[in-house]
Amino acid sequence: MAKIKPSLPASTLRKTPTGIQGLDEITLGGLPAGRPTLVCGSAGCGKTLLSIEFIVRGATEYNEPGVFVAFEEKMDELTVNVASLGFDLIKLQEEKKIRLDHVHIERSEIEETGEYDLEGLFIRLGHAIDSIGAKRVVLDTIESLFSGLSNEAILRAELRRLFQWLKEKGVTAIITGERGEKTLTRQGLEEYVSDCVILLDHRVIHQISTRRIRVVKYRGSVHGTNEYPFLIDEHGISVLPVTSLKLQGEVSSDxxxxxxxxxxxxxxxxxxxxxxxxxxxxxxxxxxxxxxxxxxxxxxxxxxxxxxxxxxxxxxxxxxxxxxxxxxxxxxxxxxxxxxxxxxxxxxxxxxxxxxxxxxxxxxxxxxxxxxxxxxxxxxxxxxxxxxxxxxxxxxxxxxxxxxxxxxxxxxxxxxxxxxxxxxxxxxxxxxxxxxxxxxxxxxxxxxxxxxxxxxxxxxxxxxxxxxxxxxxxVYIGPEGVLTGSAREAQQLEEQTGQVLRTHASNRKDREIDRKRMVLEAKIASLRSEFESVEEELNKVYIEDDLKKEIMRKTRSDMARIRGGANRQGDPVKRKGKK
Amino acid sequence: MGEKLVTGDDECKDANEPSAYVLRLFISGASPNSTRAVYNIRQVCEKYLPGRYQLDIIDVHQQPVLAREEQVIALPLLVKLSPEPKRRLIGDMSNTAKVLSGLGITIS
Incomplete structure (x- = not known):
């Protein structure tokens, strides 16, 4: 039985990975595929860099060609600016993986003489997309149009049409916008691009600047809502998602x-x-x-x-x-x-x-x-x-x-x-x-x-x-507390000296004890011999007494026999003389 | 998509004349704005620059590469290449006063 992963329902939003480290994690997969995303922020917060990285990563890592339309920077400037991140835009253009287009509009050169539309932009964009089969589009910063053209009513209508048109084209687009006073963007672009809005921020606290990114809105998808710090270094942008803190890392007992x-x-x-x-x-x-x-x-x-x-x-x-x-x-x-x-x-x-x-x-x-x-x-x-x-x-x-x-x-x-x-x-x-x-x-x-x-x-x-x-x-821990360094060494020396002295003293005592023991033993020996001689003396008296008693008994029996008559034959005691 | 690249559409007597106007009008197919713009600019040219102008009408749909080179964004776009200074006019050319000032024509 094939193991079926709980795949997402077909109606779930498809996502386009940005390839930017960390950003795909906080958006849980990337930007909404085939829809425009608004990236807004104040000057110098990395909007252009984020969007160019989106294009370059798409072209190099996901095989999705991209069109970058720059309204502010010229192509050669942009190429030089991102070369420091290791992006070779010229080579990618030659390989037809990306296409750069600089849209320049200068109010002073332009006279408005009646009704107009932005069909020219549509045609250029359409041509650029079709020529390389682009899947990704960046418009950076489309708000520049507002400074170049004065008829806001037309512009707004046309922008609405543009975003709709991009959706129909099925390209994943990033539209960047300058941060406004009260609104997310100066021209209220968030009204038109409502699928996904990412806010970049560049804050200075205690003279130290930190760039932060926040997904303000992501229609049809869950996303991390926090502010995440991000870094621009020689490898591009990296966003650090606050880790999940699940406490389930593998442990080793090595x-x-x-x-x-x-x-x-x-x-x-x-x-x-x-x-x-x-x-x-x-x-x-x-x-x-x-x-x-x-x-x-x-x-x-x-x-x-x-x-x-x-x-x-x-x-x-x-x-x-x-x-x-x-x-x-x-x-x-x-x-x-x-x-x-x-x-x-x-x-x-x-x-x-x-x-x-x-x-x-x-x-x-x-x-x-x-x-x-x-x-x-x-x-x-x-x-x-x-x-x-x-x-x-x-x-x-x-x-x-x-x-x-x-x-x-x-x-x-x-x-x-x-x-x-x-x-x-x-x-x-x-x-x-x-x-x-x-x-x-x-x-x-x-x-x-x-x-x-x-x-x-x-x-x-x-x-x-x-x-x-x-x-x-x-360390030395003694009656005087914990000793370290030279105090510890001094204490150790003192102890060693004491040890030698003690050894010496005890040796002397041991010898004295030996001597005393010898004296005592000698005494014991003499006493014992004395005791033996006394004992012997005593014994001698006892034996003599016994002998006397025996002899007296014999004598008495001899005497009795002699006096009692001679009828008692065989009396052995005859030869003993009288006492 | 009507005309492709229409050169010397109207009479061009002498383009080398110092005061000759070289104009290029970018349009997008047969959109109402474009049609109006073509009509209006022809009216202006015939009225104020009879015989002194050269007008090229370019359909951007047919020439997208040119659109990029010429920085075409808003359409219709009229570019005055000569005489100097180079000027760009957008819109359906219905505001004749603005068209004239853009082209540098003073009404005597």
């Missing part, structure tokens, strides 16, 4: 090393779970970056693809600094295992960082990533924003099965402690490195705050960064 043996020991001897997320928090200069670098170094040595997101230091700086603790990260960069992605947190908004992290991860598919430090991103967002971003990032990483380590700078202030906690509830393992100041020196103490699903040490360890790498030492 373990990966933390990078050094003594830390592995704290995690049940095996290290972290593969695909888990680890937070390393600590105050300034506690070696968070070193832990991160060490972790990624170990991953590279295992032959995994890794990405290091640096928000504080440049890659060169990190490589140089890590050389001082015996890590050669350069070799991993050279053999292509390790990729550094460094950017300033203030470069763009939090959402944009997320999108760019997302993009890079999608492109390189690493097994391990380090984000150092995550807290620097707080400078561009509030605590709740960071948490929401972290949730999405962690969710994404978990779905991809990527082991991720984040470092977080905690300051002494309460606010940042909160951040630690906000973030820490999301991660699987949390290591804290803390400064311990004592006796005029500063030492680092490392704790495992939590580690889900495995036995882990509850001990504070002293975290040492040496030229040979990282290591952990048990």
């Amino acid at each position: 373990r990966v090393s933390t990078g050094f043996h003594s830390l592995d020991q704290m995690f049940g001897g095996k290290g972290f779970f593969k695909g888990s997320s680890i937070l390393v928090s600590g105050t300034a200069g506690t070696g968070k970056t070193s832990i991160g670098a060490n972790f990624i170094n170990a991953a590279c040595l295992r032959g995994e693809q890794c990405i290091y997101f640096a928000f504080e230091e440049s890659p060169g700086q990190i490589i140089r600094n890590m050389r001082s603790i015996g890590l050669d990260l350069q070799q991993h960069v050279d053999n292509g295992l390790l990729l550094f992605h460094a950017s300033r947190p203030t470069l763009y908004g939090l959402e944009m960082h997320l999108v760019s992290i997302y993009n890079i991860i999608k492109r390189h598919k690493p097994a391990t990533v380090v984000v150092d430090p995550i807290t620097n991103l707080i400078s561009v967002g509030s605590v709740s924003e960071v948490k929401s971003m972290m949730t999405r990032l962690l969710d994404f990483l978990q779905n991809e099965g990527i082991t991720a380590m984040f470092t977080a700078l905690s300051r002494i202030t309460k606010i940042n402690e909160e951040t630690d906690e906000e973030v820490s509830s999301l991660v699987d393992a949390w290591i804290t490195v803390r400064d311990m100041e004592n006796n005029g020196e500063r030492n680092r103490g490392l704790y495992v705050m939590k580690s889900r699903g495995m036995r882990h040490s509850n001990q504070v360890r002293e975290f040492m960064i040496t030229g040979d790498g990282l290591s952990l030492v048990d």
